[in-house]
Amino acid sequence: MSAVVQAKAESRHLLSGNEAVARAAWEAGVRVAAAYPGTPATEILENIALYPDIYSEWSVNEKVAVEVAIGASLAGSRALAAMKHVGMNVASDAFMTQSLAGVVGGLVIVVADDVGLSSSQNEQDSRYWGRFGHMPILEPADSQEAYEMVKRAFDLSEQYEVPVVVRMTTRVCHVKAMVEFDGERIEHRAAGFQKNPQRWVMTPANAKPRLPLMHKRDRKLRELSETSDLNVVFPGGDRRIGFVTAGPAFMHVRETFPNAPVLKLGFSCPPPLEKIRAFAGQVDTLVVVEETELLLETEIRAAGIAVRGKDILPRFGELAPSVLRPAIKPLLGEPWEVPKRSQTSVFPRPPTMCASCPHLGPYFALSHIRNLNIIGDIGCYTLGAGHPWNALDTCTCMGASLSMAHGMDKGRGESDEKKHIVAVIGDSTFLHMGMQGLLNMIYNRGNVTVLLLDNRSVGMTGGQENPGTGEDLHGLPAPRVDFAKLVEGLGVRPERIRMVDPYELPTIVKLVREETRMEEPSVIITNRPCSLTDRFERLQPYAVIDDQCTGCGNCIDLGCPAIFVARRETVTAKSGKSKELVFARIDANTCTGCHMCVETCAPEAIVQPQPQNRVIRIQPHA
Amino acid sequence: MRDGITNILVVGIGGQGVMTAAEMLARTALSQGYDVKKTEVAGMAQRGGVVSSHVRFGPKVYSPQIDPGEADLLIGFEAAEALRWLPHLRPTGVAMVNTLRLPPPVVSAGLYDYPTDPIADLAAAGIEVHAFDAGALAEELGNPKLVNTIMLGAISEHLPFPAEVLKASIVEGFRAYKPKLADVNAQAFDAGREAGHARATTHRSAA
Ligand SMILES: Cc1ncc(C[n+]2csc(CCOP(=O)(O)OP(=O)(O)O)c2C)c(N)n1
Ligand code: SF4
Ligand code: SF4
Numbered sequence: 160m161s162a163v164v165q166a167k168a169e170s171r172h173l174l175s176g177n178e179a180v181a182r183a184a185w186e187a188g189v190r191v192a193a194a195y196p197g198t199p200a201t202e203i204l205e206n207i208a209l210y211p212d213i214y215s216e217w218s219v220n221e222k223v224a225v226e227v228a229i230g231a232s233l234a235g236s237r238a239l240a241a242m243k244h245v246g247m248n249v250a251s252d253a254f255m256t257q258s259l260a261g262v263v264g265g266l267v268i269v270v271a272d273d274v275g276l277s278s279s280q281n282e283q284d285s286r287y288w289g290r291f292g293h294m295p296i297l298e299p300a301d302s303q304e305a306y307e308m309v310k311r312a313f314d315l316s317e318q319y320e321v322p323v324v325v326r327m328t329t330r331v332c333h334v335k336a337m338v339e340f341d342g343e344r345i346e347h348r349a350a351g352f353q354k355n356p357q358r359w360v361m362t363p364a365n366a367k368p369r370l371p372l373m374h375k376r377d378r379k380l381r382e383l384s385e386t387s388d389l390n391v392v393f394p395g396g397d398r399r400i401g402f403v404t405a406g407p408a409f410m411h412v413r414e415t416f417p418n419a420p421v422l423k424l425g426f427s428c429p430p431p432l433e434k435i436r437a438f439a440g441q442v443d444t445l446v447v448v449e450e451t452e453l454l455l456e457t458e459i460r461a462a463g464i465a466v467r468g469k470d471i472l473p474r475f476g477e478l479a480p481s482v483l484r485p486a487i488k489p490l491l492g493e494p495w496e497v498p499k500r501s502q503t504s505v506f507p508r509p510p511t512m513c514a515s516c517p518h519l520g521p522y523f524a525l526s527h528i529r530n531l532n533i534i535g536d537i538g539c540y541t542l543g544a545g546h547p548w549n550a551l552d553t554c555t556c557m558g559a560s561l562s563m564a565h566g567m568d569k570g571r572g573e574s575d576e577k578k579h580i581v582a583v584i585g586d587s588t589f590l591h592m593g594m595q596g597l598l599n600m601i602y603n604r605g606n607v608t609v610l611l612l613d614n615r616s617v618g619m620t621g622g623q624e625n626p627g628t629g630e631d632l633h634g635l636p637a638p639r640v641d642f643a644k645l646v647e648g649l650g651v652r653p654e655r656i657r658m659v660d661p662y663e664l665p666t667i668v669k670l671v672r673e674e675t676r677m678e679e680p681s682v683i684i685t686n687r688p689c690s691l692t693d694r695f696e697r698l699q700p701y702a703v704i705d706d707q708c709t710g711c712g713n714c715i716d717l718g719c720p721a722i723f724v725a726r727r728e729t730v731t732a733k734s735g736k737s738k739e740l741v742f743a744r745i746d747a748n749t750c751t752g753c754h755m756c757v758e759t760c761a762p763e764a765i766v767q768p769q770p771q772n773r774v775i776r777i778q779p780h781a
Numbered sequence: 782m783r784d785g786i787t788n789i790l791v792v793g794i795g796g797q798g799v800m801t802a803a804e805m806l807a808r809t810a811l812s813q814g815y816d817v818k819k820t821e822v823a824g825m826a827q828r829g830g831v832v833s834s835h836v837r838f839g840p841k842v843y844s845p846q847i848d849p850g851e852a853d854l855l856i857g858f859e860a861a862e863a864l865r866w867l868p869h870l871r872p873t874g875v876a877m878v879n880t881l882r883l884p885p886p887v888v889s890a891g892l893y894d895y896p897t898d899p900i901a902d903l904a905a906a907g908i909e910v911h912a913f914d915a916g917a918l919a920e921e922l923g924n925p926k927l928v929n930t931i932m933l934g935a936i937s938e939h940l941p942f943p944a945e946v947l948k949a950s951i952v953e954g955f956r957a958y959k960p961k962l963a964d965v966n967a968q969a970f971d972a973g974r975e976a977g978h979a980r981a982t983t984h985r986s987a988a
Contacts, residue, residue, distance in 0.1 A: 501907075506887060507885075511828055
């Protein structure tokens with residue numbers, strides 16, 4: 160068991176924000192925790208899973224995770240749900256109404272915003288949900304605060320019978336900093352579900368009387384925010400500018416303007432407008448530094464307080480010191496020149512699929528078939544949009560591939576007339592939100608060829624388990640969904656359900672060709688595990704026999720990162736046309752011996768040399 | 782170093798142990814009584830992307846990020862990656878670079894060029910550059926994974942605490958969890974420390 164799990168009160172640890180949240184949940188007496196993976200929030204649940212006192216699970220999506228937490232709360236247990244920012248969109252149907260009904264056991268939703276957009280499909284600001292859903296928001300600025308605020312959030316939730324949102328960002332989740340523990344687990348008894356239909360059955364007649372109660376609660380929370388010790392003034396001698404800020408932006412402000420007074424909002428929704436008014440009175444100019452939208456600023460201005468903010472600061476991205484300095488210095492009458500630095504231009508290193516990734520086969524097929532509109536989804540296979548495949552045409556949100564493909568089929572435009580429409584989706588994404596799209600397509604007699612890439616892993620977020628893998632969050636055996644039966648149950652004809660080994664390139668190319676020509680929906684299901692999981696077996700690496708390689712470059716098109724261009728040659732063909740030959744080389748340290756590329760090589764130059772001394776490899780997992 | 786704060790940037794690509802090295806530095810600084818923050822930008826590190834880990838320590842650290850032009854030390858696990866992050870280094874900064882070259886698929890495919898001599902480019906920028914082949918040293922010691930400890934050994938004389946402190950914390954870590962590897966890591970640290978003296982010049986040498 161990890162040292163942190165067993166650590167006593169008054170010990171100090173170097174922890175990420177996510178690890179700190181897990182410890183706090185344990186101390187707070189949480190009994191149920193549920194999440195769906197998503198960067199930068201994934202490690203919250205992975206760390207909670209280390210505490211045996213908490214029941215924890217990977218739910219199939221964020222809405223389900225929040226509903227599981229709601230159920231536990233109604234039974235009187237303290238419960239936590241964690242997700243990345245876009246997960247809130249999925250979960251919102253549940254919490255928007257539960258916030259009206261209220262909660263019993265403390266219910267905390269920890270959400271992680273990808274400020275700076277380093278690993279998501281958008282950069283949305285979760286602070287809106289607090290306003291929209293009438294839920295208070297606590298905003299930690301570092302690991303220590305994440306630890307303290309999660310514990311405070313549970314008390315607040317129970318006291319006001321409201322779900323509480325803890326809004327983190329990448330710079331809290333993934334920053335390691337000192338955390339001092341001030342307690343150990345305190346058990347919170349769960350009284351059991353108290354039946355009360357007027358309270359818990361949200362029919363119009365029951366929901367309506369809750370509205371004034373909810374607004375009364377809002378007023379009380381506003382008063383609390385005004386007096387909360389989480390909203391603190393850090394005095395400063397230089398009163399020309401006073402900052403209102405929250406979360407990691409506070410750290411950047413302190414770093415950049417150490418002598419300026421700062422009002423730091425830990426309890427940021429509802430905002431303490433009177434406290435802000437009083438603070439504004441003590442400084443020449445009030446500047447709001449908020450990541451990412453102009454939210455507090457609008458509220459402060461609406462309260463009649465003069466304020467600067469997004470007129471000088473960017474409306475997206477992190478407000479790091481390098482961003483704050485050039486924006487704020489001119490306000491102080493101190494022009495800021497970006498210091499001259501050596502500039503370098505180095506090639507990009509875009510993320511790519513792994514060696515022997517089971518998605519390589521399907522993309523090899525898709526990149527070789529003409530006349531396809533390839534409607535994609537979110538996962539490692541989204542990388543199929545890049546070099547060398549260029550075989551993914553859309554990616555919007557989880558599960559969208561099937562329904563968007565269906566819509567594109569029904570709404571075919573002139574240039575689509577002869578096109579086949581393909582949807583590409585992974586196992587976890589299919590189970591998260593994709594199944595409904597397939598059901599809808601079948602029901603409405605659509606015609607899309609679906610590639611269901613089952614790699615028995617949530618690959619993109621680091622190889623978590625899901626109902627298709629046969630294991631649960633704790634690595635224990637779990638019931639495993641049968642994808643073929645599942646899609647048949649949704650109405651796909653058995654003849655149109657094709658299981659395929661994605662390493663068999665000729666078969667998969669043939670299958671995709673065949674199925675796209677069908678006048679009805681089909682589902683092609685692949686069956687090789689993600690190469691980074693324990694389910695994958697590494698074999699002896701392959702090599703290219705140099706003088707047998709004809710330079711056709713076929714294997715390079717596969718996109719396996721173990722295959723490199725050894726050299727290029729330009730030759731003149733008999734016709735007089737010049738042609739570039741590309742000779743290949745396989746890096747033995749990267750190759751896993753999956754055999755896939757062998758099929759691309761007509762002259763049979765790719766071979767498995769005799770077993771040599773054992774090769775020690777760099778592990779792909781950091 | 783400003784306001785008593787040390788800024789170390791560790792860079793490389795996914796799978797090279799960049800984050801482990803940064804963690805080691807952070808833990809050791811913590812044991813010396815410093816306030817410490819460590820942050821990563823590892824946009825899809827597992828898929829062969831760029832990894833940069835920022836370690837900051839001093840009496841009190843607020844922002845976890847090292848701004849451009851603010852790094853005191855740059856530890857590059859790969860030559861072109863070190864060059865990529867050069868603008869983050871102070872003019873008075875020190876770069877400790879493994880001369881390993883790992884061209885990505887887009888370079889192999891001919892879409893981009895790999896810099897001819899990244900070490901020389903670094904040296905030409907006027908900073909203090911030390912460069913050596915950490916992989917070769919690791920091979921000599923019999924385990925390619927030792928690159929990590931070798932790089933830490935190499936930077937150890939540029940830290941505000943004694944090199945011995947870092948060495949002890951690495952070796953103790955191994956003694957506790959993988960005792961068989963403790964001695965060879967001690968050797969790797971010393972080998973790195975020795976190699977870290979190698980001074981790169983602006984002459985285009987065979988780096
Ligand atoms: C609503 C939402 N939740 C979570 C994520 C984070 N996320 C991105 S892809 C992905 C799952 C990928 O799994 P799978 O579909 O099995 O494909 P793989 O990566 O294994 O190829 C997740 C959880 C997200 N983008 N949106
Ligand atoms: S993590 Fe798995 S699914 Fe993702 S690219 Fe690598 S092998 Fe493929
Ligand atoms: S056998 Fe071929 S496709 Fe498979 S990992 Fe090795 S080089 Fe890549």
